[in-house]
Amino acid sequence: MQTNYSLVDGSKLIVEALAKSGVDAFISYPITPANWINQYATKRFPIMTFAPDEITVAQWISGLSAAGKLPATATSFPGLALMIESINMAFMMELPMIIVLAQRLGPSTGSATVGAQGDLMLVNSLISGGFNIPVFSVSNIYDCWDITSKAVHTSVNLRTPVILLTSKEMIMTSYTIDLNKLPEINRAEFNYYTSDEVYIPYQADKNYVPPFLPLTNNKHQVRINSSTHDETGTIKKATKAAIGNTIRLHTKIQRRLNEYLLYEYDNQESDLLIVSYDISSEATRDAVKFLNENGIKVSTLFPKTIIPFSKELIEIIKSYKHIMIVEENLSGLLSKLIYGIETPENVTKVNKIGSMITPSEIIKEVEKCLQIC
Amino acid sequence: MSSNMLIDKNSPYCPGCGHMNVTLNLAKAIDSLEIDPLDVIVVSDIGCCGLIDPSLASHTIHGLHGRACALASGIALAIDNPNKKIIAIQGDGGATIGIAHLLEAARRNFNLTLIVNNNQIYGMTGGQLSGLSNENFQHENANIEEPLTPFNLIELAKSAGATYGCQLIGKGDFTDYLKKAINNNGFSIVEILEVCPSYGYQKYSEIENLGFKTYEFENKRNPFRLYKNEIKSLINFNESKVYFESNLDKPIKIILAGSAGEGIQSAAELFARAAISCNLNVTKKGDYPITVGTGFSVAELIISPNEIHYTGIEKADVLIAISQNGFDYTKTKIDDNTFVIADSSIQNLISSNKLTFDFQKTFGKKNSAISSLFTLLILKNIFPPEAFENSLHESKHREKFIQLIEKIKSFLSEINHPA
Numbered sequence: 074m075q076t077n078y079s080l081v082d083g084s085k086l087i088v089e090a091l092a093k094s095g096v097d098a099f100i101s102y103p104i105t106p107a108n109w110i111n112q113y114a115t116k117r118f119p120i121m122t123f124a125p126d127e128i129t130v131a132q133w134i135s136g137l138s139a140a141g142k143l144p145a146t147a148t149s150f151p152g153l154a155l156m157i158e159s160i161n162m163a164f165m166m167e168l169p170m171i172i173v174l175a176q177r178l179g180p181s182t183g184s185a186t187v188g189a190q191g192d193l194m195l196v197n198s199l200i201s202g203g204f205n206i207p208v209f210s211v212s213n214i215y216d217c218w219d220i221t222s223k224a225v226h227t228s229v230n231l232r233t234p235v236i237l238l239t240s241k242e243m244i245m246t247s248y249t250i251d252l253n254k255l256p257e258i259n260r261a262e263f264n265y266y267t268s269d270e271v272y273i274p275y276q277a278d279k280n281y282v283p284p285f286l287p288l289t290n291n292k293h294q295v296r297i298n299s300s301t302h303d304e305t306g307t308i309k310k311a312t313k314a315a316i317g318n319t320i321r322l323h324t325k326i327q328r329r330l331n332e333y334l335l336y337e338y339d340n341q342e343s344d345l346l347i348v349s350y351d352i353s354s355e356a357t358r359d360a361v362k363f364l365n366e367n368g369i370k371v372s373t374l375f376p377k378t379i380i381p382f383s384k385e386l387i388e389i390i391k392s393y394k395h396i397m398i399v400e401e402n403l404s405g406l407l408s409k410l411i412y413g414i415e416t417p418e419n420v421t422k423v424n425k426i427g428s429m430i431t432p433s434e435i436i437k438e439v440e441k442c443l444q445i446c
Numbered sequence: 447m448s449s450n451m452l453i454d455k456n457s458p459y460c461p462g463c464g465h466m467n468v469t470l471n472l473a474k475a476i477d478s479l480e481i482d483p484l485d486v487i488v489v490s491d492i493g494c495c496g497l498i499d500p501s502l503a504s505h506t507i508h509g510l511h512g513r514a515c516a517l518a519s520g521i522a523l524a525i526d527n528p529n530k531k532i533i534a535i536q537g538d539g540g541a542t543i544g545i546a547h548l549l550e551a552a553r554r555n556f557n558l559t560l561i562v563n564n565n566q567i568y569g570m571t572g573g574q575l576s577g578l579s580n581e582n583f584q585h586e587n588a589n590i591e592e593p594l595t596p597f598n599l600i601e602l603a604k605s606a607g608a609t610y611g612c613q614l615i616g617k618g619d620f621t622d623y624l625k626k627a628i629n630n631n632g633f634s635i636v637e638i639l640e641v642c643p644s645y646g647y648q649k650y651s652e653i654e655n656l657g658f659k660t661y662e663f664e665n666k667r668n669p670f671r672l673y674k675n676e677i678k679s680l681i682n683f684n685e686s687k688v689y690f691e692s693n694l695d696k697p698i699k700i701i702l703a704g705s706a707g708e709g710i711q712s713a714a715e716l717f718a719r720a721a722i723s724c725n726l727n728v729t730k731k732g733d734y735p736i737t738v739g740t741g742f743s744v745a746e747l748i749i750s751p752n753e754i755h756y757t758g759i760e761k762a763d764v765l766i767a768i769s770q771n772g773f774d775y776t777k778t779k780i781d782d783n784t785f786v787i788a789d790s791s792i793q794n795l796i797s798s799n800k801l802t803f804d805f806q807k808t809f810g811k812k813n814s815a816i817s818s819l820f821t822l823l824i825l826k827n828i829f830p831p832e833a834f835e836n837s838l839h840e841s842k843h844r845e846k847f848i849q850l851i852e853k854i855k856s857f858l859s860e861i862n863h864p865a
């Protein structure tokens with residue numbers, strides 16, 4: 074196939090993929106390193122404006138979503154922190170929206186222009202009560218295109234907020250890409266309620282998701298509720314029906330995971346598997362390429378649907394004698410997500426803060442590990 | 447007469463609660479304006495006043511504490527139709543926690559009505575004071591601090607740009623005010639002073655004794671409209687391209703280091719585009735302080751015949767330093783194998799593998815970056831200089847580059863070509 078090279082950055086691809094997937098409204102509050110995304114968004118969406126703070130952002134996109142638009146925003150940890158209660162609201166209301174999270178060095182304000190992968194456990198536990206919202210992670214520039222699109226489709230199909238997890242170095246670096254390698258993106262389609270019967274807003278179909286009607290429709294009354302509610306969308310204390318409705322929100326995300334589970338697995342039939350995500354995947358790819366050229370086989374696994382963390386991935390991981398987890402944070406968040414507090418002896422964590430983990434650091438760890446193996 | 451808007455006449459509130467009269471007045475206002483309840487979207491806050499939903503035939507959306515006005519604003523952003531009526535209902539507690547939201551809604555003049563049920567206290571949580579509690583309000587919690595003057599919501603909203611506002615005592619029939627608010631094509635705020643028999647005042651006379659009076663304002667302004675941008679794809683899939691040949695056989699890592707205002711990032715971008723026109727892979731990233739207008743400006747470029755994954759540069763193959771700031775910032779990334787091209791002004795340039803040129807003197811601050819990159823292409827076989835020339839020709843600053851290219855060519859003809 075002929076090549077069609079172009080210089081693009083991750084921010085541009087993400088915004089274009091959002092728009093092509095059907096996102097038609099974008100609200101944000103300026104924050105580094107999400108600003109390129111925000112800037113591109115000003116030229117790409119019919120509804121685009123900046124809100125005065127991130128709580129307002131999350132409320133405005135919720136309002137847009139309830140009124141039938143498909144909204145997105147982009148932020149970093151300080152902004153996400155302000156949005157958490159509202160994202161819980163949107164989850165409970167079952168409003169689709171895409172939140173692009175550009176990770177940067179923390180804690181607190183940290184360094185706005187230094188990348189990091191420090192927010193995985195935060196997004197894993199964002200929803201109070203033991204629920205997940207789907208979190209997608211981009212492992213290279215091409216993922217900024219199709220993983221973004223998958224995130225949008227998942228958000229619409231499951232009627233839930235989703236997070237697209239990325240980081241500074243991924244979205245503020247320009248790359249050569251071959252435009253001919255970008256697959257076609259389809260618009261995500263809402264499953265609207267079409268019957269003449271009375272609309273029961275939270276009565277789910279067999280896929281655990283209620284058909285949607287916007288607040289702008291003139292045919293059926295719509296009740297949307299952030300508090301504990303039953304199928305009718307009216308507030309209820311913890312009645313059986315209301316708790317059943319709340320549990321369904323967990324069920325839809327977990328049971329339908331196979332519809333949106335994406336990962337990249339290169340099985341080299343080795344003893345060692347490296348698991349990584351986001352920006353550290355790229356250093357891992359280079360490290361493994363070097364090791365392969367020197368006759369050393371290493372398998373790799375890059376989860377792209379990272380939350381919920383699928384049992385299918387656990388099975389792959391379990392089939393290896395030794396596992397190495399590479400991520401740019403202090404104590405190994407993916408490792409904690411998989412194993413809890415105690416890291417098993419056959420797991421090596423490669424962690425760092427302040428700059429990207431380099432291929433040579435990974436190679437060094439692999440060499441150490443192969444001596445023990 | 448039966449109401450279209452009110453579908454449950456039973457009060458969800460405590461007996462005698464002021465919220466019920468607001469509910470009845472709101473339903474009556476909608477009925478008498480002959481608005482289809484399904485053209486109405488009621489956005490209710492947390493607090494006792496948020497129990498209103500089941501009473502109404504309209505659409506209802508029940509959100510977070512203090513955010514009803516912001517949620518309603520989001521809905522207003524989606525709707526470009528003055529016949530749709532968005533009505534947010536908050537208490538004095540909700541209005542205080544979300545005060546920035548109502549100021550922003552007023553400033554933008556979003557087409558919605560905000561009703562603030564001010565009964566002077568937080569009812570649902572046991573009667574705490576809010577930022578809207580009157581300084582003379584008598585209550586058991588009132589003595590925990592010096593009495594404070596409350597916010598004047600109506601004046602705040604007015605100064606922020608609201609187009610209708612009214613404060614009233616919530617007894618009897620006040621549908622006329624609600625009708626004006628709902629009919630206003632823009633942001634309206636109605637603050638209703640109320641009783642809360644459980645924690646606050648029992649009688650409206652007690653509220654009147656605090657000195658509240660009914661008053662209203664109007665202010666003509668256009669409602670919020672989004673500026674309609676022309677929307678087009680950010681990626682041109684059918685860009686026509688000129689292609690050049692390169693025989694680069696392994697990756698080369700280049701750092702271009704200078705200062706803010708020297709066009710470092712745009713020169714690196716044009717260089718990257720040139721590399722792409724030779725079917726090479728490139729990554730480019732910028733590094734600069736948060737104050738982009740001062741200090742160093744550094745661009746890192748990796749150019750490779752193969753796909754590039756890791757985009758960092760631990761040790762550079764080439765460092766081009768055109769001013770001191772950038773050199774000082776990047777000098778830890780060079781070793782004996784790094785080929786250094788530097789402006790002759792750079793101090794402390796300890797490298798066994800360097801060439802210096804008068805870029806700044808010859809080309810000035812703005813053009814040294816481009817000139818030095820051309821020099822690199824003459825000295826090292828990365829891709830043909832013609833590709834870079836073409837990239838400059840294709841840029842939006844084409845005119846100013848034509849002369850520059852001539853000047854660079856004559857400058858370079860005087861330097862020794864490598865073997």
Ligand code: SF4
Pocket residue numbers: 459460462463464465494495565569570641642643644645646
């Ligand atoms: S506590 Fe006060 S505000 Fe709440 S319902 Fe009872 S009377 Fe009304």
